[in-house]
Amino acid sequence: MLARSRILLGFAGALLLAGCASDGLEIRSLPPATPAADNAAAAANAAALAAAMADETTNAAAKATANAAAPDVGKATVDTPPLFTPADAPSMRTYDPFERLNRFTYRFNARFDDAIFLPLANGYRRLPLSVQTATHNFFANLDEVKSVINYVLQFRLHYAVRTLGRFVVNSTIGIGGLIDVAKDIKMPRAQTGFSDTLATYGVHPGPYLVIPLLGPSTLRDGIGFAGDYGINWAVNLGDLYRGSYWKAAAIDVPWAVDARANVDFRYYATGSPFEYQQIRFLYVRKRLIEDSGLRRYSRPTPPPAGTEAGQ
């Protein structure tokens, strides 16, 4: 009886789905918009930014006064990184020797996103906000492990200590990472990964690479992702990272859905045939600027003539 009603229900559901998709019309219900909360968040951001800028202006003024009082030029410039000039900017072209394959993968990702990833993420976004936040915090907390190890490998020990502190505080007081207590005691999250570690040792981003399911990346970022997975596997925190496929799926699927739900991006929402190259351009410039931040105190070197960005 039960089985039969299930089949009937399934059949009705299939009809319903087919009905929605018939005659070239499809209506998909989305998680409700929350304009009041969005605007309140934007207002809070703007206020924080204004405060930070006022603060910076005061600091700069204080620094200028201090420098004027002790006109020791060498000393005064110690804490300002050497400046980039327009000549140090990489070419507007991007190194993309795998372009055809990448474009194919990009299309595949777009279709996969539309059919599977986004519906899951939208379902997840209908859960109570507290559940989403706890889930997000939980996975973010697991990720701190690879950040700590990579910070050590990069010799950025203050970040390593802070991140380790966050992990300890959140895993204990924050009930296994469900609550981000550390953020409230002025230990904000700062992630890093194996790709950043490679960059610290002078490895270039390399060719642009669109990874199936993961999206825009570079060869170095791809290796970095695998490296981070390797670190997690080696540490095997709470025995979560080894064992059956089912266990892996039980961790990886919610992780992926949470990650997708927190990215405000929709494939081909631009409607533009140039979207692939525009995303490529933005992604590689973003990574190159971040790389330059890893070598803050070294003098920027203009890229050799004729090279493409990332090469």
Add this chain to the structure above:
Amino acid sequence: MRFPRTLILLAPLLLAAVAGADVQPQGEHAAALPPMAGPATGLADSAGLRATVFGTPPQQMAPLPDRVPLSEIDIKLPWANPVPDVFWFNKKLRVWFSAQDKPAPLAIVIAGTGGDGNTSKNATLRGVLYGAGYHVLTMPSPTFPGFIVAASSTGVAGDLQQDSHDLYAAMQAIVSRLPRRVKITEIDVLGYSLGGANAAVVKAIDAKEQKLHIHRAVMINPPVSLFTSITRLDRLFAISIGTSNEDIDRLYRQLYAELANLYRASDKVEIDEEFLLGAAAVVLKTDAEFSAAIALTFRLDLVNMFFAGDLYARTGVVVDPNHPPKVGDPLEQTELRLRQMPFSAYFSRVFAPYYLQHRPNSTSASLIADNRLDIIADALRNDGDYYAQTNSDDLILDKAELLWLEKTLGSRIVVYDHGGHLGNLGDRSQIADMLDMLAGRWSGPRS
């Protein structure tokens, strides 16, 4: 794409990208620019430009509802042209709909140049309209590539009448197929920028065809003459950026260096939204920088529109009509060439050739004249259900055009002192006035 708000500000600057040395500078177009009169001569006024770039500050937003139900509607329209290979993802027109659970008026919102149905401005309008008790349908601009492919009967966007006809047909197709539980008491249309002009023309078409019985139309910062407005935008681009590829390259390098320096001076470990928000406030400070941001935003929209038009009209400017690009073909060179093309090139090399061929007895001059709000001047003057809101420092209007709007609409237009182009969309008084207009409560601007 739904970039975070701040990335929308910076992306156009960064996207002034993909330069190369093998492209001819398009100097002749800059030389052909006519001199301009009015408040936007040169670089318009500083406050107006700033408002145009940064929009309404969140603190000054009109009250917004906590929760707005939302669905996405994809619809295949029978009159659309066959979908070209490179546009495989635009087979259906996508619009967004928010339904009240009781009988209510339906407000149809049309986005401005190049905008999809879910722009942040459309989302703001959706919020306040839903809060005021309307069902809300937000639609893309007819110049958005998704519309050009899935809903345009020509593929050549930018003609006020043709585009509005296509919009009107799409509206009928969508409204007739909304779920039966949605009870609509009346239909009003509104739009911002080019979408405002579209909304008014749609209402005028409906007055003849009587298919939707549209009641009121509100135009927010509409253009009066499309040709004058695009000429102003070309001029803004030429003044603030230049006309050659080297100029775009220079802007990109300068911006890259500024962003890198800001990042290196910060203690950030990645570029996130917070960083970009701060960077936008630091990098965009002068009139020239505001102008460059505005001009580039429009230029990037033009790139898509130009490409689609050239493809459909078979005018062969950047797309070989006999060998159109296929899925997966690199398009870097194409975009590179398009990036330097001003609106005037779109008009003279794609739009005019297409419409001169398809409209008997038309001339370039008649095409320009047909793309003015004058074509519905009688309706604007005599029908009390057309309204407009604009700003005295809107950079797409000159003084004569503003005067024309005021004379034609009389007490049914409100002109705010500041806000530039759409820089006050969403603020309390703009929204309060807009809702009064839509509901027929408007009794002229407060003095």
